[in-house]
Amino acid sequence: MANSASTDAFVEFERVQKSYDGETLVVKDLNLQMPQGEFLTMLGPSGSGKTTCLMMLAGFETATHGDIRLDGVSINNIPPHKRGIGMVFQNYALFPHMTIAENLSFPLEVRKMGKSDREAKIKRALDMVEMGDFGGRRPSQLSGGQQQRVALARALVFEPELVLMDEPLGALDKQLREKMQFEITHLAHSLGITTVYVTHDQTEALTMSDRVAVFDDGRIQQLAPPDQLYEAPVNSFVAQFIGENNTLEGTVKEIKAGRALVQLDDGGLIDCTPVHDSVQAGARTRVSIRPERVEYNKDRLQEGAHTLKAEVLEFIYMGDIFRTRLRVAGNEEFIIKTRNAPDQVRLKPGEQIEIGWLPEDCRALDA
Amino acid sequence: MSDTTDTGPVLAADGTPLKRSLARALRMQKLRALMLIAPLLLFVLLTFILPIVDMLFRSVENQIVSETLPKTVVELQEWDASSGEAPGEAVFAALAADMKIAVEAKTHTRLGSRLNYEKTGLSSLFRKSGRKVKRWDLAEDAPFKQKFIDIDEDWGDVDVWRTLQTYSPAFTNGYFLNSIDMQKGVDGPEARPENQQIYITLFGRTLFMSLVITASCILLGYPVAWILANLPSRTANLLMILVLLPFWTSLLVRTSAWKVMLQQQGVINDVLVWLGLVADDSRLVMINNQFGTIVAMTHILLPFMILPMYSVMQTIAPTYLRAAKSLGATNWTAFWRVYFPQSVPGIGAGSILVFILAIGYYITPEIVGGTKGVFISNRIAYHISSSLNWGLAAALGTILLAVVLLLYWAYDKIVGIDNVKLG
Structure with a gap:
């Protein structure tokens, strides 16, 4: 409303700051725009400010500075119960003294909805999460996964346009978590609701989201769709935080035709794609290569590509993949992953090999 | 253990029924638990529960009348309180005999205090009579009716005798009636006078x-x-x-x-x-x-x-x-x-x-x-x-x-x- 940039954004953070103690900022200058219907995940280590952002959006924390807008209207001074935002909590927060149906009825009752309307909506919401037969039970009689579904149904039953989820799958076991990840995304997309999802689990973020905002130190480090985030991290933090990653340190020798030639500290030369602004000739840099993009079969490397000498330290058989630990340029934690294919070579510890990669897979980031 | 479903009780490895085996195994545990709480249990029982039970028992117990005046109580059974007259010589003779023994044992004052709860004046009546009865000779001083009335004319009062008769059984609901502002009247329980209700x-x-x-x-x-x-x-x-x-x-x-x-x-x-x-x-x-x-x-x-x-x-x-x-x-x-x-x-x-x-x-x-x-x-x-x-x-x-x-x-x-x- 205030400016043209916010017209098509459904949720908008503008220059938002938050401090609890008046000395340090937990959230530093947050700017974020979300179109309607988007599934956005806030990902970051604990203490990175992601949950604080969610709580500010829900209205349980007030922004120290800046503006938070919902559908163009500033909500800074609107109390949480008037925001109409659905929320799923980490431990579900199902009211233990009410049955499942009563739990779902609660948001409808406070909206003064008639009995028959309520019942119809409760039934629809419970059916939606396949919990139609459980209306009469108490939360303590349900398993974790079932409680999770009910919490989801309760957050959706009053048909909010925005739903917030605060690490909702944290308490579930791995299999159930994967199943629920799929169900939640499916539900969010089919209902067309805008979702803000907070997690510290990067797999969850990658598999569920339209876009992921990676938080660290109170700032969004990168806001991008999952594939971009994984394949094209913009700084070393994102590269380290998302997926497994090999790093090598060195100095930029020259930049030519969109390629940076980096001299590693032990003298080896490699070609990289310069990503970070700080990557200039003569500057220190940290290069990042995904383990599955490392190649040691010479035939598959480009003509004239730079290679590095490596010594195999450990070979781990993991079923679908092989995981091999190497010593490369003094780094003993250099990992490569190879698919378990019939013609795949199984490296042995002690073996000396040469490794290389495509320059576009090797990204020169901030030191 | 599919064979045990149709052959009755489940057996332990040595052939005894599993239930008995389990009970035996648990018995030691239970015994030890009991031993651990035994000192406290005994202490509470002796110093707390038994005194309380004894105290509660006192709320109905009333043996003092029949123990102190055994003969009188028996003779008094015949007496009809509604006649409006004090009982006859037989009762007074029994009373004299009972009092003689009671005075020796000095229990008559306790009886007096007890009956005083029901009718004021009885305590002094018994103390006074006790002093006199002590000097009587049971064989020669009969008849006793007039002698008792001479000590105190209250002995001729029907109310005194009614109180004695009412409280002669070994157990009484009198205390409880008293607790709810009632008393034993001629025709069973009745409300106390309003100025005594508390x-x-x-x-x-x-x-x-x-x-x-x-x-x-x-x-x-x-x-x-x-x-x-x-x-x-x-x-x-x-x-x-x-x-x-x-x-x-x-x-x-x-x-x-x-x-x-x-x-x-x-x-x-x-x-x-x-x-x-x-x-x-x-x-x-x-x-x-x-x-x-x-x-x-x-x-x-x-x-x-x-x-x-x-x-x-x-x-x-x-x-x-x-x-x-x-x-x-x-x-x-x-x-x-x-x-x-x-x-x-x-x-x-x-x-x-x-x-x-x-x-x-x-x-x-x-x-x-x-x-x-x-x-x-x-x-x-x-x-x-x-x-x-x-x-x-x-x-x-x-x-x-x-x-x-x-x-x-x-x-x-x-x-x-x-x-x-x-x-």
């Missing part, structure tokens, strides 16, 4: 004031418990010490402090007069009445309300309130529909604790209660230590115990006892 009022007052005290404790304690439960634990622990502080001073000191505060020349009245809110000649009467008892007892029992409430509230996660608000509830609705119901077990536990403590409270009403603010327990104490009417004290105590058990049962029916949590 216990029903006292029971009612005790129950009512205990309820008021419990309610005030809830009203004052709930916000405190809430604050404590919602503060960071460091601060909460500090404030908790303030809640527990009263436990560090003697009960008597605290009660006396209230006396200083509340009396007409006390701190509160002085301040009110100084502020000009109350005229010097119309100082408020806040002590030696129900108000004083309620104020002092609420203060003393408050920690018993706060502690269970606090420990229950601590277990209520703050996310419930947030969840309720995110679902559209106002602060009040969120509290009333989500937080409060979850804190009810704490209120229940606190209320039972405070109410049961209050209903039997003695020291505080004794000091600040005056005449209008005393409890039934003060009356019981009076009968135990001053009037020595232990039978009546026992009957009053039994009724009090029954009332508490009844209320406990009612609470279980209405709220459910598993709905009580101490944390």
Whole structure:
């Protein structure tokens, strides 16, 4: 409303700051725009400010500075119960003294909805999460996964346009978590609701989201769709935080035709794609290569590509993949992953090999 | 073990039935547990439960009459109280024989005191007669009827003999009737004269004031418990010490402090007069009445309300309130529909604790209660230590115990006892 940039954004953070103690900022200058219907995940280590952002959006924390807008209207001074935002909590927060149906009825009752309307909506919401037969039970009689579904149904039953989820799958076991990840995304997309999802689990973020905002130190480090985030991290933090990653340190020798030639500290030369602004000739840099993009079969490397000498330290058989630990340029934690294919070579510890990669897979980031 | 389903009991590896095997294995455990609690069990049994049972038994026991005057009691069975005349010579002869023995053993004064509870004047009658009967010769001094009436004309009074007859059985409901402001009349139980009725009022007052005290404790304690439960634990622990502080001073000191505060020349009245809110000649009467008892007892029992409430509230996660608000509830609705119901077990536990403590409270009403603010327990104490009417004290105590058990049962029916949590 205030400016043209916010017209098509459904949720908008503008220059938002938050401090609890008046000395340090937990959230530093947050700017974020979300179109309607988007599934956005806030990902970051604990203490990175992601949950604080969610709580500010829900209205349980007030922004120290800046503006938070919902559908163009500033909500800074609107109390949480008037925001109409659905929320799923980490431990579900199902009211233990009410049955499942009563739990779902609660948001409808406070909206003064008639009995028959309520019942119809409760039934629809419970059916939606396949919990139609459980209306009469108490939360303590349900398993974790079932409680999770009910919490989801309760957050959706009053048909909010925005739903917030605060690490909702944290308490579930791995299999159930994967199943629920799929169900939640499916539900969010089919209902067309805008979702803000907070997690510290990067797999969850990658598999569920339209876009992921990676938080660290109170700032969004990168806001991008999952594939971009994984394949094209913009700084070393994102590269380290998302997926497994090999790093090598060195100095930029020259930049030519969109390629940076980096001299590693032990003298080896490699070609990289310069990503970070700080990557200039003569500057220190940290290069990042995904383990599955490392190649040691010479035939598959480009003509004239730079290679590095490596010594195999450990070979781990993991079923679908092989995981091999190497010593490369003094780094003993250099990992490569190879698919378990019939013609795949199984490296042995002690073996000396040469490794290389495509320059576009090797990204020169901030030191 | 598929074969055991149709061949009867499951067998252990050595062929004995599994149930017996298990029982044997558990027996040692049970025995050890019993040994561990045995000293305490014995101690409680000897020093607490047996005296209580003995005390309760006194509320119906009445063997003193038939033991002291065995022959008289037998002879008196024939006598018809409605005849309007004192019994005949046979009864008096039996009385003389019984008294002779009783005087030797000096038990006649005790009987006198006992019967004095039922009819005043009997104590002195027996003491007086005892002195005379001592000098009589049973064989030569007959007939005794006139002799007894000569000692005191009360012996010719039909009422005296009716009292003796009424209380000659070994067990009596007299104490209980007395406890509910009734007495044994000619035609069974009847109400006492209005100026002698006291216990029903006292029971009612005790129950009512205990309820008021419990309610005030809830009203004052709930916000405190809430604050404590919602503060960071460091601060909460500090404030908790303030809640527990009263436990560090003697009960008597605290009660006396209230006396200083509340009396007409006390701190509160002085301040009110100084502020000009109350005229010097119309100082408020806040002590030696129900108000004083309620104020002092609420203060003393408050920690018993706060502690269970606090420990229950601590277990209520703050996310419930947030969840309720995110679902559209106002602060009040969120509290009333989500937080409060979850804190009810704490209120229940606190209320039972405070109410049961209050209903039997003695020291505080004794000091600040005056005449209008005393409890039934003060009356019981009076009968135990001053009037020595232990039978009546026992009957009053039994009724009090029954009332508490009844209320406990009612609470279980209405709220459910598993709905009580101490944390």
